[in-house]
Amino acid sequence: MKKILTASALALLIAGCAAAPTIDSVSAAAPLxxxxxxxxxxxxxxxxxxxxxxxxxxxxxxxxxxxxxxxxxxxxxxxxxxxxxxxxxxxxxxxxxxxxxxxxxxxxxxxxxxxxxxxxxxxxxxxxxxxxxxxxxxxxxxxxxxxxxSGDVSTSKRVLKEPLAAVSSGKVKLYAARKEGSTYKGFILEVNGKKHSFQWEAPRQVSYPPELYYADVDGDGKPEATVIFNLGTGTGMSLEEVHVVKPEAWQELAVPAAEKAAAAVVSSRITLDNGDVVVRLELAGAAPSKVTLRLPGRAGDGGLEHFGTQAGIGAVTHYKVVNGKLKAETNVSIGMGESMGTLMLDYKAGSGGMVPDTIRFEPHDTTEQYVKKE
CATH class of the missing domain: 3.30.457.10 (Copper amine oxidase-like, N-terminal domain)
Structure with missing residues (x-):
């Protein structure tokens, strides 16, 4: 059965039920x-x-x-x-x-x-x-x-009392300040018993709850709270949003979105060569590199009108904190969303917040054979 969706809530009226079937037996335990x-x-x-x-x-x-x-x-x-x-x-x-x-x-x-x-x-x-x-x-x-x-289809505005996420033995917690329909509108971050409200919004997705980390991602010797929201998933796409907060002053650090940060330091060019499709990537950053993928015999699949002249970046993006480092993954695709691999970003402290540090390309298992060694 499909889930019931929307309507205005009205009061329940149950009366005059003497002739209706009644319960036969109930356990005698203390009332729940x-x-x-x-x-x-x-x-x-x-x-x-x-x-x-x-x-x-x-x-x-x-x-x-x-x-x-x-x-x-x-x-x-x-x-x-x-x-x-x-x-x-x-x-x-x-x-x-x-x-x-x-x-x-x-x-x-x-x-x-x-x-x-x-x-x-x-x-x-x-x-x-x-x-x-x-x-x-x-x-x-x-x-x-x-x-x-209640799940992600409720339209209640009930404030959740239980945290959506918790780390560091419960010392750091994330609560929804309010929920409206399929959206959380506002969050409360608690660190060591102190709370602060943030006007973040995110979809209410039971299968993809917020992720919470507590680690020194900017290298100043004090841990930050990192919150990651899943903004939506679907065929060939998955997007996330990241927030990094310094709890001493409840200051949120600016973090460039992975797909935008990657696009700023990665240039690409797609050409045809003797029936092959050739994808060239040039990655700037702390450790510059070049990558070429040659797709044999693919030029006949529609040529540049199908594959385009530049690769796409960012249909699938994920964040995580590993060993005190904020990291991101965002994919590289050509044509109609054909994924070639993943750009792996590391962030570091920079002016006004976090900035991209190193970036590298990692092909998929299915595309690794097409990578040409430079």
């Missing part, structure tokens, strides 16, 4: 509490286990997700409505009826356990929460709290 994105919610509605299945109140969806919940008392059904779909949950049933507003017909989604009704409130399994919204609901290690992590 519920949290969403690290914050306690719905203190009067407790998650519970029924057999081996963990259940949470359906009303929890309203804490982080834009959906209208409406109880149909005549038919004893809970209707979930967004601007793109309508889903129906029936207490006692392990199936959910789904209809998308832009397509004809409807279909049925199987749930891991039946929808339950307890004290006038509808409960759904943790797996149904994931199925409906992409959120993850699970029992915390403490055993007394069910935690829902």
């Amino acid at each position: 509490t519920l949290s969403v994105d690290g914050q306690p919610v719905l203190p009067k509605l407790h998650p519970f286990h029924s057999g081996e299945i963990l259940y949470v109140p359906a009303r929890a969806l309203l804490e982080y997700y834009p959906v209208e919940l409406k109880w149909d008392n005549a038919h004893k059904k809970l209707i979930l409505t967004t601007n793109s779909s309508r889903s129906v949950l029936s207490p006692g049933s392990s199936a959910m009826q789904v209809q998308y507003t832009q397509t004809d017909g409807d279909y049925e989604d199987k749930l891991e356990g039946p929808v339950l009704l307890k004290e006038g409130h509808v409960y759904v399994s943790a797996g149904a929460v994931d199925l409906l919204t992409g959120a993850v609901a699970k029992l915390a290690a403490s055993g007394d709290t069910v935690s829902i992590t």
Whole structure:
């Protein structure tokens, strides 16, 4: 099933449910509490286990997700409505009826356990929460709290209380100051118990959380906090953004983007030679070098109209901190995004921030055979 997307959130009304199926058995353990994105919610509605299945109140969806919940008392059904779909949950049933507003017909989604009704409130399994919204609901290690992590499609503005990243035994932490839709708007950096806000923005991507490092990347004898955000990935592309902060004064150092820094010190030329495509790279920097790649028999693949006259730089860019050095990788491509290899950059301290130091070209395993030794 596709995830439910957007709609205005309304209050849940569940009433007059005497004739609806009710829960058969619930474990007698102490009541569980519920949290969403690290914050306690719905203190009067407790998650519970029924057999081996963990259940949470359906009303929890309203804490982080834009959906209208409406109880149909005549038919004893809970209707979930967004601007793109309508889903129906029936207490006692392990199936959910789904209809998308832009397509004809409807279909049925199987749930891991039946929808339950307890004290006038509808409960759904943790797996149904994931199925409906992409959120993850699970029992915390403490055993007394069910935690829902709302995922990257939520449009809640809930502030995360748990850090997105932490290093140095928890002495350095990164929090989201606010989230809006699929974007984090603002972050809080904590170093040794002190916090500071930054107006950075980054996509909320569960699969690609922010990276955090704490190392002396500018060589002044004091460690800096380095934050790396993934800005997006796709076919043939992946972009990241880096921020380096000196926590003593909460000063952010300027860091030229890898693709721009590389383009400033790398010149390229693509020519044709006896049916071959020849790619020449000249790399300036602290250790200048030249690289030539000869692609045999490729001139007939469209000539320079296809390959262009210069290589492209930067469709795929990654940053990392290794042994106290800020490093970056950004790719070199020709034609319609055909990647030849990677430019490896090292940064060093410079006037006003970090500047590129050394740069070298590293071919892929599949293109190494085309490198001509200079």
